[in-house]
Amino acid sequence: QKEVEQNSGPLSVPEGAIASLNCTYSDRGSQSFFWYRQYSGKSPELIMSIYSNGDKEDGRFTAQLNKASQYVSLLIRDSQPSDSATYLCAVIRSGGSNYKLTFGKGTLLTVNP
């Protein structure tokens, strides 16, 4: 089982719709979860952090965490063409003194005008 898995995509939604991006992780002890957005040819940009079960909202973005199911999701409401990018789920593994942020392969989202 891969450490961090994302739905492979690509995901295509019409402008104004809700885009739903999903991620599962294998280390049950993981404590910190992040979503990054990466435009083509650019470096990843942090858009959401979540640390406890439940929902966390920031503008049009909502991150959801369910540690029992080892599942993280990102909802983008009122999707805009400018949201078209690859979204990377990242997890900090637990244990030891070494910090390691592990990334999923990413989901390519296209928002159609």
Place this chain on the structure above:
Amino acid sequence: SAVISQKPSRDICQRGTSLTIQCQVDSQVTMMFWYRQQPGQSLTLIATANQGSEATYESGFVIDKFPISRPNLTFSTLTVSNMSPEDSSIYLCSVIDRGVGQGSPLHFGNGTRLTVT
């Protein structure tokens, strides 16, 4: 968050040569990391750059191929040695700009796009 400057932004190199990538941060940071992103792939951690000591490499990466320096808390270099076309990737410097606490996310420089011919 910290401003991370990475250079060169891109380069085209011949196989067998070496390239040194520089990463400069505008403030002192506790931890710096080097990632690689191969075409169409996600990010893979190469190593943690430790200030004043040898870098900590991930499985599959070795010091002879990817020597790293970190002379102070704001600067690091990654060298890609004896390059082959398989080394063509984007190389990314990243930092934690707050405390090392387990909840701190990474922030990335703009990356170096390397093409080896």
